[in-house]
Amino acid sequence: MAAIPEPRWFKSSYSGGSGTECVECAHVSHGALIRDSKCSNGPILSVHPQAFRRFVDSVRHGLRQPS
DSSP: OOOOOOOOOEEOTTSOTTSSSOEEEEEETTEEEEEETTOTTSOEEEEOHHHHHHHHHHHHHTOOOOO
């Protein structure tokens, strides 16, 4: 059986340079992984690909859900 490759984590180009406020993401076959960059051994959130795409599009375009 082939080994599962380690996720390749990345930060947004808009993340703060001070390292105080950032999340990291990784694309995987089942969607995306999200974690706190300051706690790389902490919890990881797994997100369905369509949900992650909608989230990124919403952030990119400043869309908000009605309250």
